[in-house]
Structure formats: structure tokens, C-alpha cells
Amino acid sequence: MSPKPRATDVKDRLVEAAIRLLDDGGPESLQARKLAAEVGVSTMAVYTHFGGMAALVDEVVRTGFRKLSAALAEVGESDDPVADVFSLARTYRHTVAEQPQLFAVTFGQIAPGGKRATLSDLTTEAGREAANEGLEAFDHIVRATERAIEAGRFRPTDKYQAAAQLWSALHGFVTLEASGHFGPGEQGIDHILIPLGITLSVGLGDTVERAGRSAEAARAAWRAKTRNARQGGND
Amino acid sequence: MSPKPRATDVKDRLVEAAIRLLDDGGPESLQARKLAAEVGVSTMAVYTHFGGMAALVDEVVRTGFRKLSAALAEVGESDDPVADVFSLARTYRHTVAEQPQLFAVTFGQIAPGGKRATLSDLTTEAGREAANEGLEAFDHIVRATERAIEAGRFRPTDKYQAAAQLWSALHGFVTLEASGHFGPGEQGIDHILIPLGITLSVGLGDTVERAGRSAEAARAAWRAKTRNARQGGND
DNA sequence: ATCCAGGTATAACAGGGTTATGAAATACTG
DNA sequence: CAGTATTTCATAACCCTGTTATACCTGGAT
Numbered sequence: 285m286s287p288k289p290r291a292t293d294v295k296d297r298l299v300e301a302a303i304r305l306l307d308d309g310g311p312e313s314l315q316a317r318k319l320a321a322e323v324g325v326s327t328m329a330v331y332t333h334f335g336g337m338a339a340l341v342d343e344v345v346r347t348g349f350r351k352l353s354a355a356l357a358e359v360g361e362s363d364d365p366v367a368d369v370f371s372l373a374r375t376y377r378h379t380v381a382e383q384p385q386l387f388a389v390t391f392g393q394i395a396p397g398g399k400r401a402t403l404s405d406l407t408t409e410a411g412r413e414a415a416n417e418g419l420e421a422f423d424h425i426v427r428a429t430e431r432a433i434e435a436g437r438f439r440p441t442d443k444y445q446a447a448a449q450l451w452s453a454l455h456g457f458v459t460l461e462a463s464g465h466f467g468p469g470e471q472g473i474d475h476i477l478i479p480l481g482i483t484l485s486v487g488l489g490d491t492v493e494r495a496g497r498s499a500e501a502a503r504a505a506w507r508a509k510t511r512n513a514r515q516g517g518n519d
Numbered sequence: 520m521s522p523k524p525r526a527t528d529v530k531d532r533l534v535e536a537a538i539r540l541l542d543d544g545g546p547e548s549l550q551a552r553k554l555a556a557e558v559g560v561s562t563m564a565v566y567t568h569f570g571g572m573a574a575l576v577d578e579v580v581r582t583g584f585r586k587l588s589a590a591l592a593e594v595g596e597s598d599d600p601v602a603d604v605f606s607l608a609r610t611y612r613h614t615v616a617e618q619p620q621l622f623a624v625t626f627g628q629i630a631p632g633g634k635r636a637t638l639s640d641l642t643t644e645a646g647r648e649a650a651n652e653g654l655e656a657f658d659h660i661v662r663a664t665e666r667a668i669e670a671g672r673f674r675p676t677d678k679y680q681a682a683a684q685l686w687s688a689l690h691g692f693v694t695l696e697a698s699g700h701f702g703p704g705e706q707g708i709d710h711i712l713i714p715l716g717i718t719l720s721v722g723l724g725d726t727v728e729r730a731g732r733s734a735e736a737a738r739a740a741w742r743a744k745t746r747n748a749r750q751g752g753n754d
Numbered sequence: 755a756t757c758c759a760g761g762t763a764t765a766a767c768a769g770g771g772t773t774a775t776g777a778a779a780t781a782c783t784g
Numbered sequence: 785c786a787g788t789a790t791t792t793c794a795t796a797a798c799c800c801t802g803t804t805a806t807a808c809c810t811g812g813a814t
Contacts (some may be wrong), residue, residue: 551801
């Protein structure tokens with residue numbers, strides 16, 4: 285079945301190098317020749333392993349969604365589902381802000397070579413898997429929303445509909461922030477994202493006081509987590 | 520001062536042709552040679568009038584923001600500012616959905632050739648003007664928010680902060696819808712966008728009943744407008 | 755009539771993705 | 785163990801796209 289798997293990790297190394305080039309030099313650096321030079325192979329590797337640059341980019345997109353989904357999975361579930369929503373928002377925003385170039389590609393917004401990525405016209409296998417990973421990321425928001433409804437914090441409504449509202453708002457903020465609105469640095473979080481979360485929570489049925497306390501709890505949890513991460517040394 | 524203004528409208532025709540190519544064939548169709556063929560000139564025209572494809576794309580971006588701003592300006596101001604917010608949302612969504620390729624470029628999300636457009640690294644004059652036009656579009660939301668606060672519908676808060684929340688949510692919905700989530704057609708409007716607007720209005724201080732009535736008023740106004748547009752024949 | 759300045763076409767160059775081809779390396783087969 | 789098939793990879797070319805160098809042409813100024 286496998287006559288010559290001489291260096292099978294070339295495929296993975298190509299994807300890793302692609303993300304590295306992307307982070308460093310933006311989409312214009314994501315070129316077959318640079319990629320090959322980075323890994324130490326010829327450009328043919330791109331075609332034997334992926335079939336072309338488009339499919340390799342699909343794989344990069346898939347990796348982005350997987351990273352996002354993994355980051356959201358790490359948030360876990362506390363006994364305050366609304367605080368969990370705020371934690372998911374902070375994590376979503378942080379993950380994207382850390383690798384803006386990767387996620388610009390991931391969200392189908394930039395595509396090296398000028399291709400569009402409408403999720404409907406995903407042809408490659410990796411592209412379809414990427415769409416699934418994206419839904420998986422969304423599912424974390426759905427579950428937190430469901431628990432908020434069950435806990436009586438949100439009015440009983442369709443959980444997907446409510447989660448889609450939260451996702452829209454969160455994604456819009458992250459996108460606009462990444463595009464340079466809301467100024468540089470982290471000021472957009474306190475000035476817009478957290479107030480936006482409170483507005484939505486209240487609009488979905490929570491009280492201003494409880495939503496505010498949940499936002500504060502999520503902020504404390506976030507500080508503790510980043511402090512541990514810095515002490516721990518990784519990331 | 521003007522030695523040979525033989526066909527000065529070439530510049531405008533290039534931008535028009537660029538948008539046409541974009542709408543029809545996506546960003547990959549936006550090429551200097553196709554553009555020149557479409558207008559009936561040589562590729563040199565791109566360089567004498569713009570200096571390169573990048574500057575031409577900046578001009579396309581500027582046109583997109585101007586269209587958006589003009590569409591929002593047409594909404595006008597009624598005596599129900601919250602209904603105006605809903606009307607702005609419908610208009611924003613409709614304008615983008617009508618020319619998804621154009622606005623994918625406009626929002627700096629796709630850039631033919633794989634360039635990024637972070638608003639911070641806009642070098643050309645057209646790029647800076649585009650950013651201003653974008654702020655102008657945002658200003659329509661700010662003004663409606665301001666009137667909602669003055670009318671006592673929204674709690675007194677910073678109008679920019681509240682408007683940024685509305686903008687994030689609206690932009691996020693439009694972006695995700697354009698990427699293919701929320702399914703095809705217009706179902707996302709009733710299922711997500713309008714409920715999202717009600718959620719935000721309530722969260723910002725309005726009552727559920729009044730927000731719902733404003734949403735309904737905006738829907739009626741929208742139907743009347745589209746009916747007139749169809750009868751009128753244009754668009 | 756002559757000169758000059760700017761727009762234009764032509765043709766070449768540069769740098770991307772892609773492909774044809776052959777060599778090298780491994781697993782299966784006898 | 786020899787041979788064969790199959791997969792990976794390097795080389796070199798090909799095509800397409802943005803860009804540029806150059807000469808021409810046009811229209812107004814002198």
C-alpha cells in the first residue's frame with residue numbers, strides 16, 4: 285500500500301511552514317517556492333502531497349479552525365454559564381489576535397492568489413473538513429448558550445438562534461478589531477467587547493447585575509489563566 | 520495645464536470595469552489584462568492613471584465604502600430611532616449581499632494578489648480616503664444611536680461605544696452570512712439578524728415590546744421601499 | 755509651423771503557479 | 785536475493801500576470 289514513505293512528515297512540515305510564513309510575512313509570503321525553500325524540498329512536494337497551492341491553503345484553513353476549536357474547548361464549563369460565554373469570547377478574540385494573518389485566511393477573508401472561500405464552493409476534502417471544524421467551534425457557543433437557558437439566565441428560545449446572535453457579535457467585533465478599527469492594543473475589549481456581551485446577555489434575559497458579575501468572574505478567570513500561563517512558561 | 524485630455528474618463532471606466540469583473544468572476548478575474556481588454560485600452564492605462572493594480576484596488580475599496588455610505592444615508596431619520604437602526608441594518612445587509620465580491624474586497628478581507636488591508640498600512644491616497652468613507656458609514660449608526668439615547672429608548676451611555684456594539688453585531692452577521700453560514704437566501708434575516716437587533720435594543724435599555732414594534736415598523740418600511748423600487752423599475 | 759507634455763500601444767522582463775520528465779528510493783513479488 | 789512496481793522528489797521548462805522601458809501619437813502653446 286505504501287511503496288515509499290521515505291519522509292512522510294513532509295506534508296505536515298509544509299503546513300507548519302505555511303502558517304509560519306503566513307504569520308511572519310502575510311499572505312503574499314505564502315508562495316510555493318518560498319514554502320519549498322523553507323522546508324528544504326522542491327516545489328514538487330506541494331503537488332505530490334496536496335495537488336496544488338489551493339489545497340494546501342485549505343489545509344491551513346482547517347488548521348486554523350482546529351486551533352480555534354481546541355482553544356474554546358479548553359475553556360471548559362463552570363457553574364456560571366454566562367461567565368463561560370464571556371470566557372469563550374475572550375478566548376476567541378485572543379486566539380485570533382495572536383495570529384491575525386492565519387485567521388484572516390481561516391475565515392475565508394483573504395485567500396492567497398485572490399480566491400474566494402464561500403464555504404459553499406469548497407471542493408477539496410480538506411476544505412469540507414475545515415467547514416466541519418468551524419461548526420465544531422460554533423458548537424462550544426451553542427452549548428454554553430444552552431446551559432444559560434437551562435439555568436434561567438437567558439429566556440427560553442432556540443439555542444442555535446441565540447448562539448448565532450452571540451457568534452455574530454463576537455465575530456464582528458474580532459473582525460473589525462483585526463481590521464484596525466477600535467484602535468490598537470487591547471482597549472477594544474474593555475470598551476466594546478465586554479459591554480457588548482453584557483448588552484447581549486441582558487437582551488437575552490439576564491439582569492444587568494448578574495451579567496456584570498459574570499463578566500467580572502470571567503475577567504478574573506482570564507487573569508488567573510494568563511498569569512499561570514506566563515509562570516508556566518509556555519505561550 | 521492639460522496637454523491632452525483626450526479620453527479622461529478612462530480612469531473612471533477602469534474602476535467601473537474592475538467592479539464589474541469583480542462581481543461577475545470574483546477577485547481572480549480582477550487582472551490588469553482583462554481590465555484593459557474590457558475597457559478597450561492597453562494595460563499601460565492602469566499605470567498612467569493609478570500607478571499599479573494595488574492603487575486601483577484601493578479605488579475599488581473606496582467606491583465600496585461610498586456605496587455603503589450612500590445607501591445608509593438614504594435611510595433617513597424617522598421619529599422612531601430604533602426603527603431607524605433596524606432599517607440601517609437591513610440596508611447594510613442588503614447592500615453587501617447584492618455585491619458580495621465587491622464588499623469582500625471593500626472590507627479588506629479579500630485582496631487580489633493576496634495583499635492584506637489592515638487600514639493601518641494604507642499607503643495610497645485613495646486608501647486613506649477609503650478609510651474616511653468607512654468612518655462616514657459608521658457615523659450613520661452613531662447618529663441613530665444618539666437619537667435613540669435622546670429619545671429615552673436606550674440607556675444613557677457613550678454613543679460611540681453603543682454604536683460600536685451595534686456595528687460589531689451587524690458586521691459580524693453580514694460577514695458570516697456572506698461566508699455561507701446561516702444558509703442560503705434571506706432566511707438569516709428573520710431568524711438571526713432581526714432577533715439580534717431586538718436583543719441588542721433590549722440590552723441597551725429598550726423594552727421587548729417597543730423594540731419588537733420598531734422592528735416591525737422597519738420591516739413594513741422595507742417592504743414599501745422594495746415594492747416602490749420594483750415598480751419604479753430601477754434596481 | 756514648431757515644440758512640448760502627457761496618454762497610449764508594443765514588447766520585453768520578472769516572478770509567481772504548474773507540469774513534464776527522469777532519477778532515486780522503498781515495498782512487494784518471485 | 786534479484787526484479788519490479790510504485791511513490792517521492794529535483795530539474796527544467798511552460799504559462800500567466802504584474803510591471804516597466806521605449807517609441808509613438810495627439811493636442812495645445814509658442
